[in-house]
Amino acid sequence: MTATNNVVKGGQVPLKNVASFMTLTLRLQSRSPHLPGFGVFYGPSGFGKTEASIYAQNKTNAVRVEVGETWSIKKLLQELLFELRIQPKGTISDLADQVKAALGDDPRRPLIIDEADKLLRKGGMLEVIREIGDVAGCPVILIGEEMLPEKLAVHERFHNRVLDWTGAEQCDQEDVAALAAALYRGVTIAPDLLAEIARQSDGRARRICNNLDEAMKLAKNKGLKTVDLAAWGGTKFNTNTPPGARYITATRRRSA
Incomplete structure (x- = not known):
């Protein structure tokens, strides 16, 4: 990976958000049996949420996927099974059962869902993740943008199961x-x-x-x-301010 991904040959750079994500993961892993196992890590783009989750994935052997814009429930389950090194077989229900069984075999192994905002755009995808977490009993962490907690508030069955909401912080x-x-x-x-x-x-x-x-x-x-x-000196900084509109005056060509 390149420098813009905050990764070096020895692993992820130990930024504060890496520590925050690991704290969230460990809390879910060590929770009491009667507590829910869902967590949400949220914040604006560019805060290093994905890199923090990759660090946790490497440390805990987590199953981690980034939800694609065009994914269906079937595609989500197929990708989870791919990460679990299991050959998908059967119907969508069969695929879901395979995922539940595999994660249930090691309930301390976290399931990390990046780009989780996209789960809410497709009917039933969030419920599939909730069901997997409930049945397998494993930690489930959703990663998304700053408004993800507010978006989840209308999904009461999932929202009520979130044990910890952790916001990514700006780099200092x-x-x-x-x-x-x-x-x-x-x-x-x-x-x-x-x-x-x-x-x-x-x-x-x-x-x-x-x-x-x-x-x-x-x-x-x-x-x-x-x-x-x-x-x-006068070198331009890469900032959050887009360049202003350019006003270009058309030059008329003179007649020969």
Whole structure:
């Protein structure tokens, strides 16, 4: 994976949201038997939710899928069985039973559903996940955008089963420093530039990586070992502000 995915050869960079996701996962795994096993990890895009879930997947041997825009219930179950290394057989009901049985064999093994907002767009998909969690007794974590908890509120049967709602947080200067140290060794980013990158990036890991990449290009082009705000100069930051409309005046061609 590339730097923009917050991944290095040794694994995920230990950002705060990685710790938050692991805390959520471990709480669901160690819950009392009478408590529900569902959790929700939510936040704006670019906060590193997916990367945090991949870290937890690697640490806990979780089953993890990212829901596709065009998925049906059958496709969802087929993908779960693929991750479980099981050959899908039979009807949709048969596929669901295969998933329940496999996850029920190891009820501490988490089921992680990324892009979970898409479950709510297709009739019955959320109920299938609820049923799998209820029958298998395994931890189930949905990952989605900032409004996911509010969207789930109208689905009472699922909403009532959520034991923990954990919101992803913006990356701070400490997270920016961790990314810089892990992804771009050999060049030091000064504290003033780290703080400004965190601010200009709106705390979003993807934008932070883009800005760090610009800092590395600057260091390479100028032969610098340390890049600070002064060295950054007029270089544009990758921000959440889209470019404004351009006003282009048409030039008339003169007659020959």
